[in-house]
Amino acid sequence: MNRRQWMMGSLLAPAARAVPAQAGPKNIVIASSNGARACARAREMLEAGGDTLEAVIAGVNINEEDPEDNSVGYGGLPNEEGVVELDASVMHGPTRRCGAVAALRNIKTPSKVARLVMEQTDHIMLVGEGALRFARAMGFQEENLLTEKSRLAWLVWKRSLRDPRGHGNWGEGLSAPAKKPAAWLREQFPKADEALLAWAWEVALHPPSGTINCLALNAKGEMSGVTTTSGLAWKIPGRVGDSPILGAGLWVDQDVGAAGSTGRGEENIRVAGAHTIVENMRQGMPPREACLDALKRVARNFSGDRSKLVQFDLSFYALRKDGAYAGASLWAGATRQGKLAPRRFAVNDGGQSRLEGCAYLFERKPE
Ligand code: GLY
Numbered sequence: 001m002n003r004r005q006w007m008m009g010s011l012l013a014p015a016a017r018a019v020p021a022q023a024g025p026k027n028i029v030i031a032s033s034n035g036a037r038a039c040a041r042a043r044e045m046l047e048a049g050g051d052t053l054e055a056v057i058a059g060v061n062i063n064e065e066d067p068e069d070n071s072v073g074y075g076g077l078p079n080e081e082g083v084v085e086l087d088a089s090v091m092h093g094p095t096r097r098c099g100a101v102a103a104l105r106n107i108k109t110p111s112k113v114a115r116l117v118m119e120q121t122d123h124i125m126l127v128g129e130g131a132l133r134f135a136r137a138m139g140f141q142e143e144n145l146l147t148e149k150s151r152l153a154w155l156v157w158k159r160s161l162r163d164p165r166g167h168g169n170w171g172e173g174l175s176a177p178a179k180k181p182a183a184w185l186r187e188q189f190p191k192a193d194e195a196l197l198a199w200a201w202e203v204a205l206h207p208p209s210g211t212i213n214c215l216a217l218n219a220k221g222e223m224s225g226v227t228t229t230s231g232l233a234w235k236i237p238g239r240v241g242d243s244p245i246l247g248a249g250l251w252v253d254q255d256v257g258a259a260g261s262t263g264r265g266e267e268n269i270r271v272a273g274a275h276t277i278v279e280n281m282r283q284g285m286p287p288r289e290a291c292l293d294a295l296k297r298v299a300r301n302f303s304g305d306r307s308k309l310v311q312f313d314l315s316f317y318a319l320r321k322d323g324a325y326a327g328a329s330l331w332a333g334a335t336r337q338g339k340l341a342p343r344r345f346a347v348n349d350g351g352q353s354r355l356e357g358c359a360y361l362f363e364r365k366p367e
Helices: 003-012 033-047 052-065 110-120 128-137 148-160 181-188 194-205 265-269 273-282 287-300
Strands: 028-032 086-092 097-104 125-127 212-217 223-229 250-253 257-263 314-320 325-334 344-348 354-357 359-363
Touching: 028 033, 028 052, 028 314, 028 325, 033 052, 033 212, 033 344, 033 354, 052 086, 052 110, 052 212, 052 223, 086 110, 086 250, 097 110, 097 128, 110 125, 110 128, 110 223, 125 128, 148 181, 148 194, 181 194, 212 257, 212 314, 223 250, 223 257, 250 273, 257 265, 257 273, 257 287, 273 287, 273 314, 287 314, 287 325, 287 359, 325 344
Parallel strands: 097 125, 325 359
Antiparallel strands: 028 212, 028 344, 086 097, 086 223, 212 223, 250 257, 257 314, 314 325, 344 354
């Protein structure tokens, strides 16, 4: 990769909205691309004078409670045993406090539990069984977080597993007449439509690590953030990604700004992405450059080897204390028509939420 290619993403991508130096803080919320509704709800609460942390948590609760969002909370894709395990973190700028939970089962809204860890304990992070006991003690109801859709996806993933001879335990068995995977799936899920089965096959082959990150600034200059996720699909039980790791999936410094992430958590943890971005902004980098610098550190960890980097994606979001903001991802995709399709992120600074293009480091080739 030459210098021109390295820089191309930065040059082609849309610039972050720069806020004039004299502008004061304003009510603004940004989030990952699945966060348009979250931004709208959070900003409404800011307009009504609500606290920034209360606002972003209320925003992401929409996703956590939505069975159709398979990256977060209820309906999130489960671990390899078919159990949904959730991670979340929160940071409150004005009080400089934070809380997190990891590998939490049976509770739809881990962001609310993370907030209670911050407010009701002298600890910062609770995990696994301890986090669940704490949530129960705080009055949360336990429920099965696996929906029919995510159960289907999990079974399709199990069906896709094969030993080197092509044999899998989940299927028709050696003695049964051979069936193609599509026929087997149709038999298992007679009511599922083609689009649902195609989606399930896609997530079986390419396990996603979707998440929602949401960051807010109010007119008083106060900031907060939250990141919540069901983590990497089909993970080993107990795997914890970047979302609940303060400094990786989320960081807020009331003096500087806030940052968060979505995508492959393992790579973000190796660069402490959110903290790195906030420190970059403290040193004077605009949000966009601050995010791109963190992504360059990710690429550096692979010595820029695109054959490895192409196997995952990672996105960062940054909101500075004066209201300047940006999103940036490792990759911009290419459509079959060969057009560039940058990843997007959600913004609400009044009216309806909008999606803006992320800056990026690399371009994927058309298929
Ligand atoms: N970024 C979410 C995860 O890797 O778990």
